[in-house]
Amino acid sequence: MSSAAIAKIISSDPGLPRENPTAAYWQKDPHPLSSAQSASLPLTTDIAVIGSGITGASVTKTLLEQHDSCTVTVLEARTLCSGATGRNGGQLAINAAQIYVKLKETVGAEMAGKIVQFNIKTLRRLREVAAEIDAVEYAELTDVVKLRCYKDGASFEHVKRGIGELEADHPDFKGIYDILAPDRCQREHGVFGVVGGVLHPGGTIWPYRLVTRLFEVLAKKFPSRLAIETGTPVAAVSFDPTTDEKYPYTLSTPRGEIRARHVAYCTNGYTGHLLPSLRGPLYPLKGTMTVQDMGAGYQNRANSTSWAVHYEPHNDVKDDTFADGLIYGMQNVKTGTMFFGGEKSGVADMLSANDTVLSSSSVTYLKDSVLSLFGHDGENDARTSSIVSAWSGIMCFSSDGMPLVGRLPASITDREGGGEWICAAYCGYGMPSAWLAGESLGQMILGRPPQDILPEAYLITQERLESRMSTKQSVERLSQD
Numbered sequence: 001m002s003s004a005a006i007a008k009i010i011s012s013d014p015g016l017p018r019e020n021p022t023a024a025y026w027q028k029d030p031h032p033l034s035s036a037q038s039a040s041l042p043l044t045t046d047i048a049v050i051g052s053g054i055t056g057a058s059v060t061k062t063l064l065e066q067h068d069s070c071t072v073t074v075l076e077a078r079t080l081c082s083g084a085t086g087r088n089g090g091q092l093a094i095n096a097a098q099i100y101v102k103l104k105e106t107v108g109a110e111m112a113g114k115i116v117q118f119n120i121k122t123l124r125r126l127r128e129v130a131a132e133i134d135a136v137e138y139a140e141l142t143d144v145v146k147l148r149c150y151k152d153g154a155s156f157e158h159v160k161r162g163i164g165e166l167e168a169d170h171p172d173f174k175g176i177y178d179i180l181a182p183d184r185c186q187r188e189h190g191v192f193g194v195v196g197g198v199l200h201p202g203g204t205i206w207p208y209r210l211v212t213r214l215f216e217v218l219a220k221k222f223p224s225r226l227a228i229e230t231g232t233p234v235a236a237v238s239f240d241p242t243t244d245e246k247y248p249y250t251l252s253t254p255r256g257e258i259r260a261r262h263v264a265y266c267t268n269g270y271t272g273h274l275l276p277s278l279r280g281p282l283y284p285l286k287g288t289m290t291v292q293d294m295g296a297g298y299q300n301r302a303n304s305t306s307w308a309v310h311y312e313p314h315n316d317v318k319d320d321t322f323a324d325g326l327i328y329g330m331q332n333v334k335t336g337t338m339f340f341g342g343e344k345s346g347v348a349d350m351l352s353a354n355d356t357v358l359s360s361s362s363v364t365y366l367k368d369s370v371l372s373l374f375g376h377d378g379e380n381d382a383r384t385s386s387i388v389s390a391w392s393g394i395m396c397f398s399s400d401g402m403p404l405v406g407r408l409p410a411s412i413t414d415r416e417g418g419g420e421w422i423c424a425a426y427c428g429y430g431m432p433s434a435w436l437a438g439e440s441l442g443q444m445i446l447g448r449p450p451q452d453i454l455p456e457a458y459l460i461t462q463e464r465l466e467s468r469m470s471t472k473q474s475v476e477r478l479s480q481d
Contacts, residue, residue, distance in 0.1 A: 001347045001348070003475050003479065006347065007471050007474075007475050010279070010351055010474055010475070010478075011280035011283075011471045013273055014269060014273055014353035016077055016273055017270055018355060019078070021356050022357070022390070022392050023389070024082075024391045025389040025391065026086055026087070026090070026207060027086050028389075031081075031212035031213075032216070033080050033212060033228060035079055036219075036228040036229075036230050037232070038227055040256075041229060041253065041256045041258050042227050044244075045073035045247075045258060045260050046072065046261050046262065047073070047262045047263075048251055048262070048263050048264065049063075049073070049264045050265055050266060050267050050274070051265070051266030052080050052082075052211070052266075053083050053085035053086065053211060055085075055268070055438045056076075056266040057211045057215060058434060058435045058437075058441075058442070059264050059438045059441050061218060062442025063442045063446065064222045064225060064226060067446055070446075071226075071227070072222075072225060072227070073227040073258060074215075075229050075232050075233075075251065076229065076230045076232065077232070078230065078231065078233075080228065081207075081208050083270075084394055085430065085434075086207065086211070088207055088431070089328050089329070089330070089340075090205055090207055090330055091308075091328060091330065092123050092126065092203030092205055093123075093202035094116065094202075094429075095119075095432070096116040096162070096173075096200075097163045098158075098159055099162070100116065100165060100166045101158075101165060103401070104169070106401065111456070115402070115457065118453050118454065119432035120432075122432050122433055122436040123432050126431070127141065129210075129214070129435065133213055135213045139205050139210040139213065140204070140334070141203065141205045141210070142203060142204045142303060142333050143201075144204060145200065145201060145305055146199070146308065147185065147189045147197050147199055147305055148197055148198050149185055149196070150194055150195055150197060150309075151194055151310065151311035151312075152311055152312050153195055155310045155325075156196045163177045163179070176200050178199040180196060182194055182197075190299065190374055191374060192372070192373055204306050205431075215228060229255075232254070234274060235252050235253060236274070237250070237251050237263055237413075238415070239417045247261055248261070249263050249419060260419075262445050264422070264423070264445060265408075265420070265421065265423075266438070267422075267424060269395060270353060271396065277412045279471075281398060282397070283351065285395045285396070285397050286343065286345075286353070286354070286359070286392050286393070286394055287394075288342065288391075289339065289340070289390065289391055289393065290341065290387055290388075290389065291337050291390070292337065292370055292385045292388060293337050294338060295385070295386075298336060300331055302331035302334075303333060307330070308328040309369070309373060312325060321344050321346055322347050324344070324350070326342055327341070327369050327373075328342065338374070341366070342369070344359075344361050344366075346361075355392045355393055371385055395427070397428070398425035399468055399469045399470055400469060400473070401427050402427070403426050403433055404425050405440060406421065406459045408421060409462065409465075412465070421441055423437050436451065
């Protein structure tokens with residue numbers, strides 16, 4: 001696909017979250033709050049949080065716990081936690097070695113190291129939050145080692161270079177990674193047909209359960225200050241202090257209008273619908289997830305290992321699809337079923353915010369890949385697998401490969417007021433980024449500085465918007481990746 005065609009796609013309106021998305025396995029048992037809704041929409045709220053995934057949960061928790069009286073209304077287009085968080089791969093893992101070289105080129109070694117540290121501390125904080133709300137067992141939070149395997153020499157050399165530069169620039173990170181030869185990948189971790197791998201600490205989780213349990217806890221703790229309004233898509237935001245100086249923002253929904261002092265966009269891949277100036281600098285990317293049953297007797301490594309398989313991204317001329325270079329997975333700790341995701345589809349289908357559609361080419365590719373990589377009891381003893389569940393989900397990427405956090409300027413919103421905020425664009429790695437980013441955004445909304453751990457490179461500045469955030473740069477990044 002031409003650069004012009006890609007630019008046209010990513011700069012178009014992603015729309016609102018679609019009704020009737022593909023059914024994510026994580027959501028098969030809906031939480032009692034999944035369709036929570038007040039009898040009528042509140043007329044006013046101090047802070048309107050748009051989106052009920054992990055970012056919205058983090059922002060909401062921070063606001064309610066760090067302020068004595070503010071009211072928060074969470075507006076969700078569909079059911080609670082039905083977007084990216086409720087549709088992801090269940091991975092708690094950093095991606096430091098893979099991205100370090102590129103990060104270093106973009107923001108320098110010192111900031112790149114701070115980003116790695118932020119990712120590590122975010123995952124640590126998530127574990128603390130799960131324990132705090134008694135959700136460790138309920139959300140099946142499991143500490144494992146993550147094995148990243150490599151199908152080709154170029155990909156393996158890239159990660160080894162990343163490890164080398166990371167450890168040379170930041171000696172404190174030495175020991176995080178263990179480089180494996182192919183025989184260890186096979187013998188110790190059950191992965192066949194790779195040229196090597198690296199181990200690092202990781203974890204797995206049932207993300208939907210964590211976030212919905214948190215909202216349940218918050219709703220009980222702050223019944224008069226928290227309103228959860230599912231089935232309430234925000235169609236537009238406007239600013240008019242002349243009609244209500246205290247609540248100058250109006251959010252229009254099919255259920256009516258609600259006025260707010262502040263608006264927090266935790267909208268990820270759908271951000272461009274409400275903020276047209278960010279169409280292109282931020283863009284949606286669809287991924288596919290599967291649950292696969294490897295049959296009776298297959299070894300369950302869920303308590304020890306999760307996986308990622310890296311390969312050179314490539315176009316497949318046979319079916320006009322693009323394979324994005326990554327397959328990631330885990331096993332369920334109780335059932336042993338394999339949860340694996342990735343994408344191999346047409347470029348236009350991949351750069352879409354429509355999660356009502358499932359890519360059959362991606363499902364087939366994931367099934368074939370899991371069988372090829374894991375479907376062996378021995379050298380020549382191949383297994384079969386069956387697809388238990390498959391669904392799609394929408395991620396959000398940015399031009400410079402980093403989240404966007406902070407107060408939105410009028411150059412983006414086309415509105416005065418200074419009360420609009422964003423935390424989005426995790427580039428496929430929301431779990432090691434979103435929680436602490438959301439905490440910092442909540443503090444900023446309350447007039448406090450962000451946490452010291454938040455990388456300054458994530459913050460919105462005019463310099464960043466002008467030098468690193470554009471449709472052209474997004475297209476260039478897509479072409480490089």
